[in-house]
Amino acid sequence: xxxxxxxxxxxxxxxxxxxxxxxxxxxxxxxxxxxxxxxxxxxxxxxxxxxxxxxxxxxxxxxxxxxxxxxxxxxxxxxxxxxxxxxxxxxxxxxxxxxxxxxxxxxxxxxxxxxxxxxxxxxxxxxxxxxxxxxxxxxxxxxxxxxxxxxxxxxxxxxxxxxxxxxxxxxxxxxxxxxxxxxxxxxxxxxxxxxxxxxxxxxxxxxxxxxxxxxxxxxxxxxxxxxxxxxxxxxxxx
Numbered sequence: 001x002x003x004x005x006x007x008x009x010x011x012x013x014x015x016x017x018x019x020x021x022x023x024x025x026x027x028x029x030x031x032x033x034x035x036x037x038x039x040x041x042x043x044x045x046x047x048x049x050x051x052x053x054x055x056x057x058x059x060x061x062x063x064x065x066x067x068x069x070x071x072x073x074x075x076x077x078x079x080x081x082x083x084x085x086x087x088x089x090x091x092x093x094x095x096x097x098x099x100x101x102x103x104x105x106x107x108x109x110x111x112x113x114x115x116x117x118x119x120x121x122x123x124x125x126x127x128x129x130x131x132x133x134x135x136x137x138x139x140x141x142x143x144x145x146x147x148x149x150x151x152x153x154x155x156x157x158x159x160x161x162x163x164x165x166x167x168x169x170x171x172x173x174x175x176x177x178x179x180x181x182x183x184x185x186x187x188x189x190x191x192x193x194x195x196x197x198x199x200x201x202x203x204x205x206x207x208x209x210x211x212x213x214x215x216x217x218x219x220x221x222x223x224x225x226x227x228x229x230x231x232x233x234x235x236x237x238x
């Protein structure tokens with residue numbers, strides 16, 4: 001599939017999820033939408049059909065095939081050539097092998113978007129590294145009860161307002177310094193909430209969404225997906 005076909009297929013899938021989300025947000029389990037957003041992100045990044053295990057919801061298989069067929073009908077002209085493709089041989093008419101103007105614009109957008117994410121990431125990491133390890137006994141006991149294959153840390157920072165989790169191979173649960181640590185129920189709930197993010201590898205999944213946005217920065221539907229997916233990630237924890 002060309003980049004344009006991938007983007008169009010992804011757009012149709014995103015539109016379907018948006019409509020389903022509006023109609024059944026309070027009727028379906030919140031994790032449903034988080035999984036659907038992951039499928040949409042993979043559709044945007046993988047240049048081939050996605051097959052699902054037999055035990056996956058059949059609606060996903062039924063959704064992908066019609067989308068791909070409709071995109072094929074929309075993007076193939078009467079001559080059997082793609083009607084539009086960012087990476088097509090648009091420049092062949094001039095007899096040159098150089099990239100087309102559209103390709104150069106697309107590459108510039110990819111570089112700019114990726115640079116934004118990288119700068120934001122490294123700025124955040126620098127800020128997070130100014131945190132200190134938690135020395136609370138209750139936190140130490142909680143860590144003993146929630147061991148993971150990857151080394152997990154709990155740290156405290158005066159530069160954040162709400163708890164967050166970061167790190168893929170060495171995950172860290174970062175707690176705000178001004179949090180009410182005397183409330184043991186709140187502390188346990190907060191740690192457990194962030195622990196689920198670690199167990200689900202949400203940090204890696206968020207990288208997939210960022211990659212999809214970098215590649216398809218020109219598609220407004222992908223920006224909508226990026227915003228709603230991050231929101232539904234948190235809602236799926238409930």
